[in-house]
Amino acid sequence: xxxxxxQSSMNWSRINxxxxxxxxxxxxxxxxxxxxxxxxxxxxxxxxxxxxxxxSWPTEFVFDAWSKAWSSACxxxxxxxxxxxxxxxxxxVVPAVLISTFLGALNGYVxxxxxxxxxxxxxxxxxxxxxxxxxxxxxxxxxxxxxxxxANTTAGLVFVHIVYGMAFTTLFFRNFYINIPGELVxxxxxxxxxxxxxxxxxxxxxxxxxxxxxxxxxxxxxWNDFLFGVVYGSxxxxxxxxxxxxxxxxxxxxxxxxxxxxxxxxxxxxxxxVYVLAGKYFVRGLTAGSVKG
Amino acid sequence: xxxxxxxEATAKAKGGLAWLERWLPKMVLAPTFVMMLVFIYGYIIxxxxxxxxxxxxxxxxxxxxxxxxxxxxxxxxxxxACTNLGIFGGLFILVCLALGVTLAILLDxxxxxxxxxxxxxxxxxxxxFIVTGTAWKWMLNPGLxxxxxxxxxxxxxxxxDWIVDPDMAIYTLVIAAVWQSSGFVMAMxxxxxxxxxxxxxxxxxxDGATLPKIYRRIILPSLRPVFFSAFIILSHIAxxxxxxxxxxxxxxxxxxxxxxxxxxxxxxxxxxQIGLGAASAMLMLGGVLAILIPYLYxxxxxxxxx
Numbered sequence: 001x002x003x004x005x006x007q008s009s010m011n012w013s014r015i016n017x018x019x020x021x022x023x024x025x026x027x028x029x030x031x032x033x034x035x036x037x038x039x040x041x042x043x044x045x046x047x048x049x050x051x052x053x054x055x056s057w058p059t060e061f062v063f064d065a066w067s068k069a070w071s072s073a074c075x076x077x078x079x080x081x082x083x084x085x086x087x088x089x090x091x092x093v094v095p096a097v098l099i100s101t102f103l104g105a106l107n108g109y110v111x112x113x114x115x116x117x118x119x120x121x122x123x124x125x126x127x128x129x130x131x132x133x134x135x136x137x138x139x140x141x142x143x144x145x146x147x148x149x150x151a152n153t154t155a156g157l158v159f160v161h162i163v164y165g166m167a168f169t170t171l172f173f174r175n176f177y178i179n180i181p182g183e184l185v186x187x188x189x190x191x192x193x194x195x196x197x198x199x200x201x202x203x204x205x206x207x208x209x210x211x212x213x214x215x216x217x218x219x220x221x222x223w224n225d226f227l228f229g230v231v232y233g234s235x236x237x238x239x240x241x242x243x244x245x246x247x248x249x250x251x252x253x254x255x256x257x258x259x260x261x262x263x264x265x266x267x268x269x270x271x272x273x274v275y276v277l278a279g280k281y282f283v284r285g286l287t288a289g290s291v292k293g
Numbered sequence: 294x295x296x297x298x299x300x301e302a303t304a305k306a307k308g309g310l311a312w313l314e315r316w317l318p319k320m321v322l323a324p325t326f327v328m329m330l331v332f333i334y335g336y337i338i339x340x341x342x343x344x345x346x347x348x349x350x351x352x353x354x355x356x357x358x359x360x361x362x363x364x365x366x367x368x369x370x371x372x373x374a375c376t377n378l379g380i381f382g383g384l385f386i387l388v389c390l391a392l393g394v395t396l397a398i399l400l401d402x403x404x405x406x407x408x409x410x411x412x413x414x415x416x417x418x419x420x421x422f423i424v425t426g427t428a429w430k431w432m433l434n435p436g437l438x439x440x441x442x443x444x445x446x447x448x449x450x451x452x453x454d455w456i457v458d459p460d461m462a463i464y465t466l467v468i469a470a471v472w473q474s475s476g477f478v479m480a481m482x483x484x485x486x487x488x489x490x491x492x493x494x495x496x497x498x499x500d501g502a503t504l505p506k507i508y509r510r511i512i513l514p515s516l517r518p519v520f521f522s523a524f525i526i527l528s529h530i531a532x533x534x535x536x537x538x539x540x541x542x543x544x545x546x547x548x549x550x551x552x553x554x555x556x557x558x559x560x561x562x563x564x565x566q567i568g569l570g571a572a573s574a575m576l577m578l579g580g581v582l583a584i585l586i587p588y589l590y591x592x593x594x595x596x597x598x599x
Contacts, residue, residue: 020399027396028413031476034428035416041431053441054432106321114318122326129333133533133581135557135574137332139567140339143352163332166325195317224421226536231562241423245540248427257431268424275419279412282419283480 042066042262049257065258069266073259075246082263084236085243089223089270091154092239096161097218103162104169104214105207109199111170112177113185123174129167137164138231145232152234160232161222168221169214172285176210177203209281216278217285220271240267337578343571350565361572371573374551377463381552382531384467385474389527390520392471393478398508400479401486411483414476422473426540429469430456433541459549462542466550470537474530478523485519486512521588528584532577553577 037054042065044058052059071081111123141160142151150156180203188198229239238246244267248260275282347357365371396414400407417425432438435454443451455461489512497507535554542550544559551559553573561570 017402020402020404024396024399024404024410027392028410031413031417031472034425034432034472037432038428049437053445054438055442056445103325107325110318110322116319119322122322122329125334126325126329129329131529131581131585132333132337133554133574133577135533135554136340136578137336138557138574139343139352139561139571140336141332163328166328167333170325195314195321220419224423226421226423226539227558230539231558241421241536244427245423245536248430248540249543257434257437260427261431264424264427268420271419271421272416275416279415283415286418286477287481287484 038261038265041258042069042265044258046254046256046258065256065262066266068256069247069259069262073247073256073263075243076250078235082240082243082247082266085238085240086266088154088233088237089239089241092157092161093219093222096158096165096222097215099158100162100165100169100218101211101214103166104171105173105204105211106199107166107170108173108175108177109203111174112180113182113198113203114195123170126167126170129164130171134164134227138227142231151232152237154233154237156232157228157237157239160228161218161225164228165218165221169218172210172214172217173207176207180206212278212281213285216274216281219274220282220285223271243267340571340574343567344575346568348567348571350567352567357568361568362576364569365572365576368569370548370551371553371556373548374553374556377550378531378552380463381466381470381534382528384464385470385531386524386527388467388471389475389478390523392475393523394482394513394516394520396475396479397482397486398512400483411480414479416476417473418477420473422534422536423540425469425473426537429465429472430541433465433468456542457546459546462546462550466534466537466541469541470530470534473537474527478527481519481523482516485516489515521591525584525588529581532580553580 033055040055040058041049043061043063044052045060045062045064048059069081070083072079073081075082075085107126111119145151145156145160148156150159184202185198188202193201223239224241225239226241226245229242230245233239233242244263247263342354343352344361345356345358346353347355347360400410404410433453433456434440435452435457438453440451440453443453456465493511494507497511502510533554534552535558538544538550538552538555544551544555554577557570557573557577560566560573
């Protein structure tokens with residue numbers, strides 16, 4: 001009797017585990033499918049695309065679509081590929097990420113180690129900046145950038161990303177520094193260390209993990225941005241997301257799907273690389289940002 | 294030497310330093326403070342002001358009261374955008390939560406290769422909506438996309454042309470958005486599951502509770518905070534959704550897949566209706582606040598109790 005029950009429950013658990021794996025693997029296919037399709041399509045010729053289907057293997061791997069996407073595909077009226085826009089995005093991301101991360105570190109330091117009356121309220125007000133739908137600041141910012149002569153410039157986009165990234169970077173560093181004992185700062189003060197000495201010598205050296213998280217978060221956010229890019233960039237200064245969208249949605253004549261897919265992969269590659277190389281920190285950044293974002 | 298000779302000067306210098314030390318933290322925060330006041334709160338007020346003017350191609354400051362808001366609610370395109378947000382947001386949140394919690398529970402059953410599977414589930418989150426929208430637009434292409442795959446399998450009459458069907462196109466946005474974000478929801482739930490105290494579950498097992506019962510009675514209820522956070526994040530993503538629509542449907546066919554975010558962009562920057570655009574932006578802010586304030590309220594109250 002006992003044996004029989006044990007036996008049947010064993011069978012059940014085996015079936016159950018089989019089911020669990022089946023569901024998990026089906027889901028994995030669902031998540032992988034678009035990437036597989038993108039890669040396969042980017043290596044096909046247009047004839048191959050028309051005669052085969054999404055998941056058919058390319059009859060021959062050709063790189064034409066890639067070189068065309070990079071250097072000669074038409075985005076709107078210009079036919080120079082996405083190369084220039086790729087570098088635009090790099091030029092926007094690098095300074096915007098570095099500056100917003102540094103300011104976030106300083107802010108987080110003050111908010112945790114040099115609290116003053118009203119600083120908590122200030123932090124709460126700043127946090128609100130993580131939540132606002134950016135549509136509510138688009139129009140005034142467009143006016144301001146125009147007044148400052150920054151409309152349609154890379155500097156203008158860098159500025160916008162610093163301004164609206166700061167709430168997040170401050171949040172990250174504040175949540176990290178709050179767990180670092182205040183005694184450390186007090187002891188350094190007794191030894192005569194000043195405000196900046198404490199920051200440079202004590203807090204920054206132990207901030208490695210949170211700096212990595214913040215940089216990854218900001219890099220993916222700014223690289224992937226489309227709204228600010230499409231509103232405040234134009235022509236030469238557009239980031240790659242906008243160029244990709246123009247390539248895919250305004251091309252006249254024959255739609256070259258292989259070129260579209262190659263361009264999409266190029267636009268996604270940097271953040272995909274970040275994810276592969278620093279997946280652990282990427283997830284931590286997502287969840288840290290998600291607490292209030 | 295110098296300092297020893299004139300003690301009062303040292304004291305004065307020290308006083309100056311102390312003053313500096315006291316004010317330095319505030320001075321460091323000052324730029325952020327000013328930026329916050331101007332670029333967040335100032336701009337919100339500025340947009341609110343614009344929403345009450347008859348600004349068209351250029352901002353003007355002729356006040357018309359709430360006229361733009363009245364126009365908005367008589368505007369068919371805005372009503373479609375709001376309905377779409379309801380359909381899109383509702384389905385997107387529901388499916389993401391269901392899929393996220395299911396996959397997390399399954400993945401929590403001591404699965405081999407868990408790390409690899411998690412990686413696969415989560416990578417879409419690293420990509421921009423423009424990239425994923427481009428990919429999905431291609432896969433949903435009637436004629437060459439998934440439709441053709443199924444037809445090649447022998448189902449000649451299979452048809453899947455939702456993306457060009459005004460009644461169905463909004464659902465294709467849901468598919469792509471779920472693909473993009475559900476892995477992240479899964480990760481949140483997985484983290485929540487890993488945080489549950491094992492001894493409670495073991496105690497229940499000793500008491501003879503079955504696994505489904507343990508999940509229903511103990512584990513799912515303790516994941517409530519994760520449900521709330523995920524809901525907030527997902528609704529935030531839904532209200533802001535702009536790039537996905539731009540990449541996949543451009544709001545079309547017609548304006549059947551317009552969302553408030555695309556409505557706002559179209560009227561503010563291509564249709565020269567700045568006043569109307571500002572009014573729609575204010576209503577979007579209102580939508581976010583309506584979700585956020587109750588959440589923050591309960592969070593703050595919770596932390597005060599705890």
